[in-house]
Every structure is written in C-alpha cells, then in structure tokens.
Amino acid sequence: MGIKKKLQEIPLHLMILPGIILTVIFSYVPIMGTVIAFQKFVPSKGIFNSKWIGFDNFRYMLDMPNFTSVLWNTIFIAVLKIIAGLIVPIIFALLLNELAGAFFKRTIQTVIYFPYFLSWVILGGILIDILSPSSGIVNEFLGVFGIKPIFFLGDDKWFPYTLVLTDTWKTFGYGTIVYLAALTGIDQSLYEAATMDGANRWKQMFHITLPGMLPIITLMTVLSLGNVLNAGFEQVFNLYSPMVYSTGDIIDTLVYRIGLVDAQYGVATAVGLFKSLISFVLIVLSNKLANKYAGYRVF
C-alpha cells in the first residue's frame, strides 16, 4: 500500500476516532467488566482484588428458588409478544392496503403509530389508571356487561396477557407501517393482470400480496428469534408488583433487583451474562438464517 494512499486515509481514521473511544469506554469496558460474574465481588476491593470463585455465582443462580419460573416467564412473555408482533401488524397492513382513500388511510396510520412514541413511564401511568379494578374505565366498561372487576395488573393469571396486549398497543402501529411499505413495493400490474384473468380479491391476496410480503415476513420472523429472552424490561418494570412476581418477574427485572437493590453485584452480573450469552447465540443464528433465507445483511 502506497504512502500517499495511507495519508489520504488519515482524515477518515480521525473522523471515526471519537466514536471508537466512546465505544471502547461504554461498551467494551463493561463487556470486560462481566468478569465479576466469576468473583465474590466486593465494591471496596474492586475487580482486581476481589476473590475469584469460579462458577459459584452461576450455581447460586441455578439454586435460586425462583430462577426457573423467572426464565420461563421471560420466554413465555417474549414469545407471545413476538407472535402478536408478527400477526397483528400483518393483518392491519392487509386491511389498510384495501382502502382506497389516502386521507383515511394516513389518519389511521398516524393514530395507531402514536403510542409507539410515548415512554413506558407515561403509558404505565395511563395503564395503571385505566386498568384499576376500583376506578379504571376499562373495568367500568366491562361492568356494563356484568363482568366483575378484573385486577389486570395485580392478578398473576392476567398479568402476562396484559403485558402482551399493552405491548401490542404500543408497537403494532410501527410494524403495520413496515409491512405497508413492503406492500406498496408490489408491482401493481400483477393485480391488473390477475383481475383480467378473473382472480377475485381472496385469490389475489394469497397469490400476489402474501407472496410479495413473504421476504419481509421471513426476515422479521427470523430476526425476532434474537428477542426470545427480551420480555421488555421497561414495560414490566413500570407495571409489575410483588403480587405478580410469580408470572411477571423476568430475567432483566431480577438482575435489577439482585444487583441494584440488594447490591449482590457478582450474582446479578452472572444472571445478566447468562442472558447475554444465550441472546448472543440466538442473534448470530437468526442473522445467519436471515442471510440464508432473505438475503439480509446487517451492513
């Protein structure tokens, strides 16, 4: 490589340098910090003087009476969210696509997309109010049909489904727009040709629309595999309470309580590392599959 070329590259290296430094400090240093998962970590001694204890923290984690149920809750909630997050937006994209009026279509899109831009603190505040068994509007509405008040956020039978439903409320507008964008990419002449051949709307949907959406549906499905352990910390943290720990406590909230509330840094990091490692494998796998079946590349 010539000297001149090297010199030309210098400004590019300089540009990227601040980003590199910040990434080293705030991403790579914490990754190295996960070694405390193998220590009996004492903050006053620091990483270099705390005692190494091998896999004791992981053994402790597996022996925790609630670990299995927390792991199960995480997967259960995350998988239900993934399924709802795939099906609901596809249905709404198809329904919106049938509309002729651009104004009505855009209005609906704008409205259903809006909750996506509110934080879980705000949505949590709203949900706690409307779902209250004593004064919430939802239970008042159900009362009209003679249904007894349901404690959606305090009853452990209802809690996971409340999470899935309210998460769908926040995010399905986003998904709908992604699928709608894929729909507008379908060649319109295919529909004209099909109409001439006498294919009705149903046939058009199954033979043109859905196959046209298939690449993006495959991509979204495969990529969502990486989220199997992401049950949604921000949502659960703002909606859960000790009453629903049995079905609503997830890995991330457990890490928060062990780590920042009980200050058991080593154990919390071990639990977090357990999740990170599995997620890492899932993400790499899902990207490999996405590349194979949908030609997807991250960059």
Next chain:
Amino acid sequence: MHKTSISRKLFLTFNYILLTVTAIVCILPLINVLAISFSSSSAAAAGYVKLWPVDFTVASYKYALTKNEFLTGFFVSGKRVLLGYIVNMLITISIAYPLSKEKKALGMRNVYAWFFIITMLFHGGLIPTYMTIKSLGLLDTIWALVLPGAVPVFNVILLMNFFRNLPKEIEEAAYIDGAGHWRVLWSIYCPLSKPALATISLFVLVGHWNSWFDGLIYMNSPSNYPLQSYLQTIIIEVDPSIVSSNELLDMSEISNRTFKSAQVFLAAFPVLIIYPFLQKYFMKGLVLGSVKG
C-alpha cells in the same frame, strides 16, 4: 373497471368500521386520562369522568407547574435532549461517513464495521455498565445520560446505507477540485442526506426525551432526575416522600389521580405537539430502515 360486488361492499364497510374502531380504541386511554387531568378530584374519585372533563379545572396543571421537582425535571430533560442530540448526531455522521467508503478507500473499513456491530450483539449488562459509569465519576452528572448512548449503531448503519446510495459524481468532482473528506462530508453528503438526517434526528430527540431508567440509576439525587425519571418515581411507585398526600388533601380540587394524570400529559406534551406535523418523517424513517442493505 370491474363492478363492485355485494360481498366486496360488505367487506369494505366492515373494514372501515374495524379500522376506525381500532384507531379509536388506541387513543381512548389517552383521552380518558386527559379528561381526568382536567376534572375535579371529587368527580375523578367518583368515577364520573369518561371521555370529557367533569367540573373542568386546570388546578392540577397549575399545581404541577409550580412544583419544583417537576420544573427541575423539565429543565434537566431539556438539557439532556439538547446535549444528547448534538453529541449523537456528530458521532453518527462522523462514523457513517468513513464506513460508507469502499474497502479500497479505507483499508480498515470492515474491521471498524465489525468493531461497532459487536456492540449490537453483546452487551456488558446492567451492573458492569453501572460500575463503569460510576468509576468514571459520571454519577450525578448530565454526561451519564449523554455519553453511554452516544454511539447509536443502528442509526449509524441507517445513515451509512443512505450515504452509500448517494451519486458519486459530485463527490469525485469535488476531490478533483482539491476538497478533502471533511469538506465533502459537510458540503455534499450532509445537505444531500437531509431526509435521512431529519428522520434520525426525530428518533434521537424523542428517545432522549423518553429515557428514564438511566436517570433513575445514575442520579443519586432526585434533583438531578430528568422529567421521565422523576415521573417514574411518583406515578409508578407513589413514593410518599415526594408527593405528600397531606399536601394534596389541603387542596380539594386536586387528588393524586388528577395530579398524576396532569403530569403524564405534561410529559407527553412535547411529543404530542411535534408528532402530527412531523409524522411523515417518522414514517419515512421506518421505510428507510426496512429497505436497507
């Protein structure tokens, strides 16, 4: 034109109704809580408030806007949004540009790219990140809210792909005229990328405004809480030390419920205001993201 069959008409009617009802159901919770925030405490407590305020009053808003914690939170949030936005955009642009170059223009391009991608695949997790920020002495400073998220890799990839698709002729002409990389980036790439930059800007601004967890854990003193973190502590946990219920009982017009509702709306207000006007950019961003590669 094929004639519209009866079943098609039926379907369309059903479709319009279903979509309208869904959209209404999506915003009803917001309207209900908005109505509560403008109602008197007794009406709210008695459950009279549905979708329209009962005994209209702005007392809860007045009270929220005179509360120190609330105003401080607003100020901290404003500061973090501004600082965070500037840092975020500068970093995003200055990483996306070199990465958008071919390997022959930047030999280490793929090494750099993987260096950033890895951070998307693997995280240090809550405790190690917290310890890093603590040992840097950033606790209780605004930088704890700005720097850890300063490299949004997803946005970098989005912008990089946009840069790659720009026409190369202008750029090459500029090089021949003696312009360097900095000049090309600021005078050619950035102006040409306005739509992408606008979309990324919106997501960054809303993201910083909405963040609450970092404030909660990195700020020891509640006086350093951004608005959403402060709200988290009062709306979700109802910490009596922050909102004393006696203080509220003194004011008959306000109850905890109307007061909380008012604060929820004040915090959502900035997003509520910009959203209708800029929603086309919000939507464009998605399309931008979904056709990358």
